[in-house]
Amino acid sequence: MSTTTVIKSDVANPALASEGKKKIEWAARNMPVLAQIKDRFAKEKPFTGFRIAACMHVTTETANLMLALKAGGADIALCASNPLSTQDDTAAALVYEYGISVFAKNAVDRDGYYKHLNSALDIKPQLVFDDGCDLVNVLHTSRTELIEGVMAGCEETTTGVIRLSQMAKDGALKFPMIAVNDTDTKHMFDNRYGTGQSTFDAIFRATNTLIAGKIVVVAGFGYCGKGVAERAKGLGAEVVVTEIDPTKALDALMQGFRVMPMTKAAAIGDLFITVTGNRDV
Ligand SMILES: NC(=O)c1ccc[n+]([C@@H]2O[C@H](COP(=O)([O-])OP(=O)(O)OC[C@H]3O[C@@H](n4cnc5c(N)ncnc54)[C@H](O)[C@@H]3O)[C@@H](O)[C@H]2O)c1
Incomplete structure (x- = not known):
């Protein structure tokens, strides 16, 4: 373990951390733009003092995004937007090699899934990153006490944007969300x-x-x-x-x-x- 900080987590197998680290480093080789952003974040520290709860696919690509945010000074709690895509080695590496809070286990059941979302929200986020709108939905239903502290967030996917647009139309959405999926560089390439x-x-x-x-x-x-x-x-x-x-x-x-x-x-x-x-x- 390269970090001495005690961090909260729930991952399947800490022993997978070193294997996960290798895979995260491999993915980083194909993410040159994020590498530049990470370098800039490391100098400018735009997220110092910010707590971010992220609900995303726990994969090597997301791991590199989390490392960029951490380089920018953020305090992060990550949970899985889809337990079936969770890479247990990546999750273990984020916790035990990089000192980031992760609540994600591959193929966890529905109860475990929502337990992990709630654990991530326990960070009391000012910013939320969502992929499918489940994190934002939990905030607006069972964790409403946290809403006041949330400044804004972003949503990754088509389904999440559809759910958020309906909430916004109904006047139910309590903070601004950026629809990442609506950018050409997302839906024209990632989706396709x-x-x-x-x-x-x-x-x-x-x-x-x-x-x-x-x-x-x-x-x-x-x-x-x-x-x-x-x-x-x-x-x-x-x-x-x-x-x-x-x-x-x-x-x-x-x-x-x-x-x-x-x-x-x-x-x-x-x-x-x-x-x-x-x-x-
Ligand atoms: N897992 C991932 O990494 C990932 C990435 C991108 C998108 N997604 C998800 O994939 C899904 C599709 O995304 P998209 O960007 O292609 O959405 P889209 O809105 O561009 O396409 C969906 C299409 O399905 C059609 N459709 C709806 N109901 C239908 C039915 N009953 N029969 C036949 N066609 C029907 C719609 O007319 C539309 O053309 C969304 O749920 C999105 O969130 C997942």
Whole structure:
């Protein structure tokens, strides 16, 4: 352990810390812009005195963001926005190699998930980083005593921005939130190319299946759906798209994909990928 500070945490296995550190350093090699920001933060210390609660995918990329914020002087508590993407080695490294509070374990159940969100909020944040709006939702429901201290926050993903926009419309949102997903550099690239690739990474790891020759049904032709459909095509699949927005459906058709309702696609598909942001598609 390279830190002597006692920090609060709940991670799966501290013994994974050194392996996690290597992976975080590997990811850093491909994050040159963040490296420049981190250098600037280290000089200017813009977050000195600020407590940040972050609810994000606990992956090596997020770890590097946390290190940049820490370099800028922030006191951070990180929890997972999706327990299934939590990398236990990354979580352990953040705690035991870098001295950052992390509350995240891979595949933790619903109760554990909300316990971790609440533990992160115990830092009494002035700033919140969210990915899906669950942290902000907990603040507005069961942890309302903390709202007064929150200055602002940012939200990473499409679904979170939709939830926040509705809260803002209803006059329920108690502090300003920056919609990170609305920036071109986020949705045009992360959603399309990032999710496009990581979706197949997950499918390969889970099934070890060959995509070539399969009929892959992609539900939703938004930014993520486009990326998934393009990657599936590149891997040799026959791609079928289902989409409720007629313009996007037409776009999919003109990009060479077959388009049909799910009732028909269900009968012919080998593999189904839903990227609509909606449940039960
Ligand atoms: N895990 C990640 O790293 C990650 C990254 C980016 C986005 N996301 C999530 O992925 C989801 C999709 O994001 P996006 O940016 O592509 O959103 P988007 O709004 O651009 O696209 C969603 C599309 O689904 C369509 N749709 C909605 N309901 C449908 C249905 N029942 N059948 C067929 N089509 C339907 C919509 O018309 C829209 O075109 C969101 O939940 C977002 O939060 C996750």
